[in-house]
Amino acid sequence: MSTAVQRADFDRYMVPVFNPLEMIFVRGEASRLWDQQGRDYIDFGAGVAVTALGHSHPVLLKALSEQSVKLWHVSNYYTNEPALRLAKKLCEATFAEQVFFCNSGAEANEAALKLARKRGVDINPDKIEIVAFNGSFHGRTFFTVSVGGQPKYSSGMGPNPAGIIHVDFNDIEAVKRVIGAKTCAVIVEPVIGEGGIIPASPEFLQVLRELTTAHDAVLIFDEIQSGNGRTGALYAYMNTEVVPDILTTAKGIGGGFPIGVMLTTAAVGNYFKPGSHGSTFGGNPLACAVAEAAFDFIREPALLASVKDKADRAAAKLRELGQRYGCFSEVRYFGLWFGCEMSPAFANRAGDLISAGAARGVLMLQAGPNVLRIATSLTISEAELDEGLQRLEQACAALAG
Numbered sequence: 001m002s003t004a005v006q007r008a009d010f011d012r013y014m015v016p017v018f019n020p021l022e023m024i025f026v027r028g029e030a031s032r033l034w035d036q037q038g039r040d041y042i043d044f045g046a047g048v049a050v051t052a053l054g055h056s057h058p059v060l061l062k063a064l065s066e067q068s069v070k071l072w073h074v075s076n077y078y079t080n081e082p083a084l085r086l087a088k089k090l091c092e093a094t095f096a097e098q099v100f101f102c103n104s105g106a107e108a109n110e111a112a113l114k115l116a117r118k119r120g121v122d123i124n125p126d127k128i129e130i131v132a133f134n135g136s137f138h139g140r141t142f143f144t145v146s147v148g149g150q151p152k153y154s155s156g157m158g159p160n161p162a163g164i165i166h167v168d169f170n171d172i173e174a175v176k177r178v179i180g181a182k183t184c185a186v187i188v189e190p191v192i193g194e195g196g197i198i199p200a201s202p203e204f205l206q207v208l209r210e211l212t213t214a215h216d217a218v219l220i221f222d223e224i225q226s227g228n229g230r231t232g233a234l235y236a237y238m239n240t241e242v243v244p245d246i247l248t249t250a251k252g253i254g255g256g257f258p259i260g261v262m263l264t265t266a267a268v269g270n271y272f273k274p275g276s277h278g279s280t281f282g283g284n285p286l287a288c289a290v291a292e293a294a295f296d297f298i299r300e301p302a303l304l305a306s307v308k309d310k311a312d313r314a315a316a317k318l319r320e321l322g323q324r325y326g327c328f329s330e331v332r333y334f335g336l337w338f339g340c341e342m343s344p345a346f347a348n349r350a351g352d353l354i355s356a357g358a359a360r361g362v363l364m365l366q367a368g369p370n371v372l373r374i375a376t377s378l379t380i381s382e383a384e385l386d387e388g389l390q391r392l393e394q395a396c397a398a399l400a401g
């Protein structure tokens with residue numbers, strides 16, 4: 001049997017939930033990837049906002065290799081040093097007093113939603129309603145996909161979990177109508193990621209905070225994409241006046257190693273008791289050791305400041321491209337996280353621009369059919385940024401030509 005593999009093997013051997021591009025990457029360094037043919041690509045997607053320190057960062061390699069010869073896994077019948085260190089650091093750096101570790105963003109939200117339901121039902125058996133927003137994304141488990149506000153992901157699989165109410169994002173009158181005594185939780189992305197890089201207005205977040213407090217519901221911020229330095233703040237809530245009761249994160253905090261975290265206050269977290277929830281791999285020493293190193297690196301003020309500087313420069317360039325080629329009607333950005341709205345002339349052609357970019361050696365993302373999304377590593381160099389933008393310019397020219 002040959003050990004050589006190619007793209008056709010995906011269609012032959014993998015459940016067809018994805019439709020990957022043709023190239024197969026074999027190596028990465030900083031913000032550059034190489035495919036099987038040795039072609040190089042500037043990585044403007046960072047594995048969907050995951051590889052916050054780029055590829056093969058020495059700090060992460062050191063943490064992984066040091067932990068790999070000490071201890072990989074012990075189960076949650078025991079605790080371990082990397083998990084305890086990371087938990088302590090997360091609590092010291094944020095509003096949180098307790099954390100729960102798991103392996104992905106969806107699992108972090110699953111934990112948050114179960115905790116909010118448990119707390120609600122403990123207070124009053126009718127207190128089960130979860131308020132969420134159209135266009136939001138919270139993961140692909142059945143509970144999180146039902147809470148997410150994109151029916152195309154949650155329909156067609158039979159009955160969804162009950163008690164979930166969706167209203168429009170940033171609609172203050174709508175949340176005033178639906179949040180009440182039966183509400184156990186409101187879950188919101190401070191900046192909607194998958195749904196288009198759209199920020200919550202400060203007034204909207206303020207109203208969510210006031211209403212959840214008034215009705216004894218928990219406010220959950222889904223910072224799986226917006227957290228861990230993405231916006232230039234350690235967590236996006238730090239850009240606002242509002243502090244949530246629960247914050248979920250994943251993606252960038254592992255720098256590429258799978259890990260999810262739910263952070264909360266003791267008052268909320270203590271509604272969970274031994275046995276209420278769990279995970280075989282959650283708090284895995286390898287994952288926590290890598291995440292600890294990533295977190296130490298990201299929370300440095302100089303790193304966070306550099307994210308903002310690089311973002312301002314890249315945004316100016318993206319706006320210039322948008323005008324020169326008529327491809328973008330607006331460029332929104334929050335740190336190194338950009339949403340370029342396609343102009344009417346290129347309506348819903350973000351996918352075409354991504355294909356044109358990939359063919360020219362720059363990897364980008366979509367946030368819906370009409371938004372080109374760029375999420376670089378936080379450590380991207382000026383040279384890599386410029387090279388990626390040049391390749392994107394060629395893609396824009398090809399699309400406009």
Ligand SMILES: *Cc1c(COP(=O)(O)O)cnc(C)c1O
Nearest residue numbers: 104105106137138139193224225
């Ligand atoms: C990616 C994402 C998730 C899901 O995370 P997974 O690790 O894919 O389960 C949930 N919420 C938001 C805001 C995300 O961006």
